[in-house]
Amino acid sequence: MSNFESEKRIESAHPLHLRPQTEVTMRKIHAAITAVGGFLPPDILTNFDLEKMVDTTDEWIRTRTGVSERHILKGEGKGTSDMGAEAVKNLLEKRGIGAEEIDLIICATVTPDMVFPATANIISDKVGATNAWSFDVGAACSGFIFALTTGASFIESGRYKKVVVVGGDKMSSIVDYTDRTTCIIFGDGAGAVLLEPNEDGLGIQDHILRTDGSGRQYLHQKAGGSVKPASIETVQNKEHYVYQDGQPVFKAAVKGMADVSAEIMEKNNLSADDVAWLVPHQANLRIIDATANRMGLSNEKVMINIQRYGNTTAATIPLCLCDWESQLKKGDNIILAAFGGGFTWGAVYLKWAYNPITA
Numbered sequence: 001m002s003n004f005e006s007e008k009r010i011e012s013a014h015p016l017h018l019r020p021q022t023e024v025t026m027r028k029i030h031a032a033i034t035a036v037g038g039f040l041p042p043d044i045l046t047n048f049d050l051e052k053m054v055d056t057t058d059e060w061i062r063t064r065t066g067v068s069e070r071h072i073l074k075g076e077g078k079g080t081s082d083m084g085a086e087a088v089k090n091l092l093e094k095r096g097i098g099a100e101e102i103d104l105i106i107c108a109t110v111t112p113d114m115v116f117p118a119t120a121n122i123i124s125d126k127v128g129a130t131n132a133w134s135f136d137v138g139a140a141c142s143g144f145i146f147a148l149t150t151g152a153s154f155i156e157s158g159r160y161k162k163v164v165v166v167g168g169d170k171m172s173s174i175v176d177y178t179d180r181t182t183c184i185i186f187g188d189g190a191g192a193v194l195l196e197p198n199e200d201g202l203g204i205q206d207h208i209l210r211t212d213g214s215g216r217q218y219l220h221q222k223a224g225g226s227v228k229p230a231s232i233e234t235v236q237n238k239e240h241y242v243y244q245d246g247q248p249v250f251k252a253a254v255k256g257m258a259d260v261s262a263e264i265m266e267k268n269n270l271s272a273d274d275v276a277w278l279v280p281h282q283a284n285l286r287i288i289d290a291t292a293n294r295m296g297l298s299n300e301k302v303m304i305n306i307q308r309y310g311n312t313t314a315a316t317i318p319l320c321l322c323d324w325e326s327q328l329k330k331g332d333n334i335i336l337a338a339f340g341g342g343f344t345w346g347a348v349y350l351k352w353a354y355n356p357i358t359a
């Protein structure tokens with residue numbers, strides 16, 4: 001029901017058609033996550049597999065990053081949209097609704113199926129979301145929280161009732177498996193959430209999002225865009241792979257993610273005791289630890305699955321929500337935090353909107 005429609009209902013229900021101010025002002029619409037879905041491709045690449053491919057060790061990878069294994073999407077013609085579509089189907093099944101009920105699909109990704117059209121359009125087609133419009137958001141590892149905040153504003157405006165936000169990346173398509181500094185980090189996967197209006201104060205409460213474009217020099221893909229279109233030379237020079245200068249990215253990520261997470265707590269008068277969960281982007285266990293320490297949170301309040309999935313870029317946060325869904329309770333204060341290429345970073349504060357579904 002739109003803002004307009006719900007105002008009309010109260011108006012006509014009230015004697016003399018007077019509209020009490022209190023009733024109107026109490027009905028703020030929040031965008032609440034009402035279902036989550038995820039997909040991980042079945043093939044697994046372990047640290048021991050990587051030991052055979054580059055000069056590295058399982059011990060180095062685990063102690064420096066926290067990763068033990070990651071999932072890889074294999075198969076001719078398979079792309080990010082295939083994983084995203086599976087995540088959306090999973091979500092629809094859990095929520096018990098059909099794809100035709102979706103109003104809008106937003107997909108965060110840096111590994112779109114094609115430069116155009118948007119991967120969200122392809123997901124929409126694959127799941128049968130015939131009434132939805134769709135577009136992509138590109139904010140690298142912060143992509144999911146940027147897309148979530150964008151999707152939330154369409155719900156908060158009263159304009160739409162069901163917005164699906166997908167975070168998905170087939171990082172194996174842009175990782176150089178001869179470069180030991182990057183191939184150890186990334187994995188493939190997709191996660192999705194459904195946003196619906198909530199008038200009981202649950203759902204997304206606040207966000208802080210930031211961008212510093214000067215950081216692009218440390219983390220990017222050199223070729224394939226309009227500045228350097230693909231050529232034989234760009235392929236020979238391996239310029240279609242992830243380029244990362246690890247140290248400056250690491251330093252900026254530690255500061256960026258910790259600063260913004262502490263700031264959103266302060267802004268909303270939240271103490272460490274008030275926060276039920278931190279859902280951090282899974283780039284490096286040391287970055288996650290630094291953020292949790294700064295927030296004063298103990299380990300058991302931090303969702304960590306980097307050991308099994310690696311850094312799945314836009315998929316890390318929704319995949320965490322999927323893995324922990326059965327432990328989340330209505331009203332839980334949750335902070336999502338991310339840092340990524342761009343540089344982009346930010347935090348979202350939300351109140352979880354539903355209790356675990358019991359069979």
Ligand SMILES: CC(C)(COP(=O)(O)OP(=O)(O)OC[C@H]1O[C@@H](n2cnc3c(N)ncnc32)[C@H](O)[C@@H]1OP(=O)(O)O)[C@@H](O)C(=O)NCCC(=O)NCCS
Pocket residue numbers: 055056057060061064065141180181184245246247249250253283284287311339340341
């Ligand atoms: C990439 C990253 C794991 C590297 O860890 P690090 O502790 O910074 O390591 P360094 O880059 O300083 O390298 C230390 C040494 O290990 C070596 N090394 C790098 N990768 C290695 C590997 N896979 N196995 C073994 N040795 C490795 C380096 O060559 C270097 O050797 P040197 O001292 O002889 O030159 C870390 O910088 C990182 O996580 N950065 C941020 C990543 C990130 O967040 N990216 C995505 C943003 S969303």
